[in-house]
Amino acid sequence: MLYAQTPAHEKRRLFRERLASGELLRFPGAFNPLSAKLIGERGFDGVYISGAVLAADLGLPDIGLTTLTEVAGRAKQIARMTELPAIVDADTGFGEPMNVARSIQEFEDAGLAGLHIEDQINPKRCGHLDGKQVVDEDTALKRIRAAVDARRDSNFLIMARTDIRAVEGLDAAIDRAKKLVDAGADAIFPEAMADLSEFEAMRNAIDVPLLANMTEFGKSELFTVDQLRDVGMNLVIWPVSLLRLAMGAAMRGLDELDASGNLEAKLGEMQHRAELYELVDYEGYNHFDTSVFNFRVAR
Structure with missing residues (x-):
């Protein structure tokens, strides 16, 4: 935490x-x-x-x-x-x-x-x-x-x-x-x-x-x-390298958004919300103060 x-x-x-x-x-x-x-x-x-x-x-x-x-x-x-x-x-x-x-x-x-x-x-x-x-x-x-x-x-x-x-x-x-x-x-x-x-x-x-x-x-x-x-x-x-990868993905995502009007085709390339919450340790904050984290992420 x-x-x-x-x-x-x-x-x-x-x-x-x-x-x-x-x-x-x-x-x-x-x-x-x-x-x-x-x-x-x-x-x-x-x-x-x-x-x-x-x-x-x-x-x-x-x-x-x-x-x-x-x-x-x-x-x-x-x-x-x-x-x-x-x-x-x-x-x-x-x-x-x-x-x-x-x-x-x-x-x-x-x-x-x-x-x-x-x-x-x-x-x-x-x-x-x-x-x-x-x-x-x-x-x-x-x-x-x-x-x-x-x-x-x-x-x-x-x-x-x-x-x-x-x-x-x-x-x-x-x-x-x-x-x-x-x-x-x-x-x-x-x-x-x-x-x-x-x-x-x-x-x-x-x-x-x-x-x-x-x-x-x-x-x-x-x-x-x-x-x-x-x-x-x-x-x-x-x-x-990581910046180049991230910016390359961002460029392709913006192109898709411009062409298709949504990013549904790119969902498989994104970090899932659950993966992000695990990386930033939402659960650990919950143990410290339940007012910080009081919901569950559907998988």
Whole structure:
């Protein structure tokens, strides 16, 4: 009932334990708090909160227009609804190193298990678009050092994302990843790897956990969990997939409504009212206060 029963510090501790085990953890992207609950119900390992999804939720492109307050507020709403650890896309840290430091503490207070900060210039763009620009090495390292210095819970995961592969090639990505680890990054997110061999090369060069981004319509192939496990990845995210599925269904539903005047043909594709009520735990609220739930849903 209400929010998750596992406190944020405990989610972080358990997450770090599992990450240290070397297993591959699966983090689908939640586009709202309800979808985060569904991810947990379906047995996944964690919840990812995409900056692109949060921007799209506001009707904006993923080019750094969202603010720290907006992202932290929405991330808190999502993270508190699941027993799973949630990691959030913190873009470039929302400003200079002092802003990065504040961002860390805001996300700690919001109940996140960790975040990643990238080395693009600010404002950034989607990691799978052409024409990206990255900051110089000194600026990238300062962002990570500021994040590490600001952290109060040692289990809060600080991941460094590097987009330099698309700009300067794989060797540059490996070199920058090594230096980001030396600056204190707990994990590395190498963005837009071209194929499995590049993930494997990154794995052979880097000792900390690595994340694979399986976003549709991007630069990377959509590798399976088994393929990514075999080359040593530790985390895999599907950042925008659930939003894309939901919006695709919404588009088809609106087309049907426009063409037929009702949605009877789409009933089989909808989440049933009873399934929704089970997901949000109407019965649990009934035990707390019968005035909240005092009817039964016909099945």
